[in-house]
Structures are given as C-alpha cells and as structure tokens.
Amino acid sequence: MTSETEPKKSRLRVILVVAGVLVVLCVVCGIFAVISGSTPEAKATATARALERTAEASRPTATPSPTDTPEPTDTPKPTNTPKPTNTPKPTNTPRSTNTPKPTNTPAPTLTPTPVPEPIILTGNGDSVVDVEKGGQPAIAKITYSGGGNFAVWNYNSNGEKIDLLVNVIGSYQGTVPIDFLDDQLSSRFEINASGQWEIQVLPLSEARREQIPGTITGTGDDVIFLDGTNPDLLQVDATKAKGNFAIWAYGSGRDLLVNEIAPYQGTVLVQRDTIVLVISASGGEWTMEVATK
Numbered sequence: 683m684t685s686e687t688e689p690k691k692s693r694l695r696v697i698l699v700v701a702g703v704l705v706v707l708c709v710v711c712g713i714f715a716v717i718s719g720s721t722p723e724a725k726a727t728a729t730a731r732a733l734e735r736t737a738e739a740s741r742p743t744a745t746p747s748p749t750d751t752p753e754p755t756d757t758p759k760p761t762n763t764p765k766p767t768n769t770p771k772p773t774n775t776p777r778s779t780n781t782p783k784p785t786n787t788p789a790p791t792l793t794p795t796p797v798p799e800p801i802i803l804t805g806n807g808d809s810v811v812d813v814e815k816g817g818q819p820a821i822a823k824i825t826y827s828g829g830g831n832f833a834v835w836n837y838n839s840n841g842e843k844i845d846l847l848v849n850v851i852g853s854y855q856g857t858v859p860i861d862f863l864d865d866q867l868s869s870r871f872e873i874n875a876s877g878q879w880e881i882q883v884l885p886l887s888e889a890r891r892e893q894i895p896g897t898i899t900g901t902g903d904d905v906i907f908l909d910g911t912n913p914d915l916l917q918v919d920a921t922k923a924k925g926n927f928a929i930w931a932y933g934s935g936r937d938l939l940v941n942e943i944a945p946y947q948g949t950v951l952v953q954r955d956t957i958v959l960v961i962s963a964s965g966g967e968w969t970m971e972v973a974t975k
Contacts, residue, residue, distance in 0.1 A: 801883035809873045811881075819862050819886045821905050822847065826854040828877015836860060837870040844868060848903070850964060856903030857889070859960050862932055889958070894972040898959075901967050906959045913952040914975035916959075918968070921945040925964025932958040 798818070803811050824847070826832045834848040844866050847858045860883065861868055873879055886907070892898045894910035916939060920927045923944035931937045933955035940950060944966065952972070961968065 798885055800888075803871065803881040803883070804879070805873060805875075806878045807875055809871075809875075809879075811871050811873070813868060813871060813883060815860070815868060815883050817861070817867055820860045821857055821884050821886060821889050822860050823857050823882040823884065824848055824854065824879070826850075826875060826877060826879045828853070828875055828879070830876040831874060832877075832879070833874040834879075834881070835872040836868040837872065838867055839869045841870075854902075857905050858903050859905050859932075859958075862958075862960075863936070886958075892972075895974045896972060898970045898972065899967065900961065902963050902965055904961045906961070908957055908959065908972065910972075910974060912954050912974045913956050913972050914954070915949055915973040916952045917949045917971040917973070919947050919970075920963070920966075920968040921947055923963045923966035923968050926962070927964075927968070928962040929970075930960040930962070931956040932960065 798816055798820075801813055801815060803813065805811065822834075824834060826848075829852055832848060832850050832852070832854050833846065835846055836844045838844055844861075847860075848854060848856070860866075871881060873881075889905045889907045891907045891909050894908050894913055898906060900906075916929070918929065918940060920940075920942075921944070923946065925944060927940065927942050927944040927946050928938065929940040929950075931939050931952055933953055935953075937953055937956075939952065940946065940948070944963070954975075959970070961970075
C-alpha cells in the first residue's frame with residue numbers, strides 16, 4: 683500500500699512544480715508586456731489615435747449641397763382673416779319716409795265742368811242785352827206776353843248773327859237751344875218786341891229729360907234730352923201743330939229729321955248716337971214715339 687502511494691505523490695509534486703513554473707512565466711511575460719506598452723512611444727501613439735478619433739467626431743458631417751429652391755410665386759401672404767362675428771338678425775327697418783310707396787294710380791276721369799248759374803234777363807220792348815254764358819251749350823227759356831211780332835236773335839262777340847231763336851206773332855212760351863255747334867258762342871241778344879219779355883239762360887243739364895223707348899208730348903218749341911240708348915225710329919204726330927214744324931237730332935253731328943208745314947204725321951229714322959231732340963213749332967200740340975233697337 684505504501685509503495686504505490688509514494689509514486690503518485692511524486693508525480694503530483696512534479697505537476698504542481700511545472701504548473702508553478704508556468705504561472706511564474708506567465709506573470710513575468712505580463713509584466714514585460716506592461717512595461718513595454720507603457721513606453722512614451724506607445725503612449726504617444728495611443729494619444730494621437732485618441733485625438734484623431736476626437737477630431738473626426740468633432741468635424742461637421744458633410745452637409746449636402748442645397749438644391750435650387752424655386753422662387754416664391756406672387757401669391758399674397760394670407761392675411762389674418764378676422765373671425766366672423768355674430769351678425770344680428772335684421773330688424774324691421776321702417777321704410778324711408780322720403781320715398782312714398784307707389785300706389786295704384788286710378789285712371790284719369792273727366793273733371794266735371796262747374797254748372798253755370800242761371801242767367802235771367804228781363805225787359806220791355808226792343809232791347810239789346812249782353813250775356814256771359816261761357817262756351818258750353820245751353821238752353822233759353824223764353825216768355826213773351828205782348829202782342830205783335832216777337833223775335834229774338836243771338837250774336838257772337840264780333841257782332842255777327844248766330845241764329846234766329848224765336849219769330850212769332852203774339853204771346854210766346856218755349857225753350858230753344860243756344861250754341862249747340864262748336865263755332866257758336868253767344869255774347870249778346872237782340873229782342874224785337876212790343877211788350878214784356880223774359881229770357882232764362884240755363885245749362886243743358888236743365889233741359890227736359892225723357893226716357894226711351896217711350897212717348898213724348900209737348901206744345902211749341904222744346905229741347906228734349908233722351909235718357910236711354912240706341913234710338914232707332916221716331917213716329918211723329920203733329921196734326922194739331924201750327925205753322926212750320928221741324929225736328930233736329932243732335933249727337934256726333936246734327937241731322938234734320940222733319941221740316942214740314944203742319945199738320946204733319948210720319949215716321950223717320952233716327953241716328954243711334956242721338957242724345958238731344960230739338961222741336962221747332964209755331965204752336966199747337968205734337969206727339970213723338972221713340973223706338974230703340
């Protein structure tokens with residue numbers, strides 16, 4: 683037992699010795715290497731390399747060349763657009779008082795002509811009297827209570843005779859037209875008489891009015907305004923009349939319907955636009971029947 687153990691121990695010692703020698707060699711080599719690396723040349727080389735690396739790190743990196751930036755266009759710079767404010771709702775603003783609201787203009791109407799006041803002229807015997815009746819048609823109601831010849835003329839402002847209104851023997855009462863034509867304007871009457879007389883100048887609206895169709899009766903001279911339209915036929919009975927008997931029709935013009943010596947009886951045609959009939963009779967009664975169509 684003892685003899686086998688001894689050789690093993692001897693080999694172990696040898697191994698340990700060898701290992702120790704190797705360790706010592708390694709330590710020596712390390713020390714040598716440290717000493718050789720710490721030389722000024724080695725230090726200088728390391729420092730130079732460190733400075734070079736620092737310089738390279740501190741150098742600016744290569745900046746790429748700037749590209750050609752297009753010049754800005756003339757687009758105006760955006761202005762600071764104010765934020766929209768809360769616009770109040772429109773209130774009911776009163777319309778301007780200076781401009782009146784247009785109204786519906788009525789169609790023009792005929793301005794009524796003022797009705798002239800009646801003109802009353804009286805006298806005895808022959809006379810010449812002035813009259814200012816205006817230019818409108820009128821009627822004259824004339825009465826005479828004397829004897830002998832009785833005649834009445836009307837004149838214009840130039841002294842020219844217009845018409846023989848009345849020419850009878852003895853007393854007279856009747857109505858005659860004045861200025862029914864456009865060129866007539868009475869300004870004076872001449873009366874031939876041997877007694878008292880009276881002349882009333884009245885507007886045409888005061889003439890006698892009769893509804894048509896219908897029958898109209900009268901005595902002597904008269905002016906009749908026809909109330910109605912479209913007169914057509916006039917049937918006349920003047921068998922009780924005396925002397926000359928005539929009927930004039932007035933509308934857009936003047937038309938002589940009858941001009942006979944009484945007694946007379948007949949039927950005549952009347953123009954549709956006739957509005958006034960003028961009867962001239964020396965005396966006596968007459969009858970007219972007006973038919974329409």
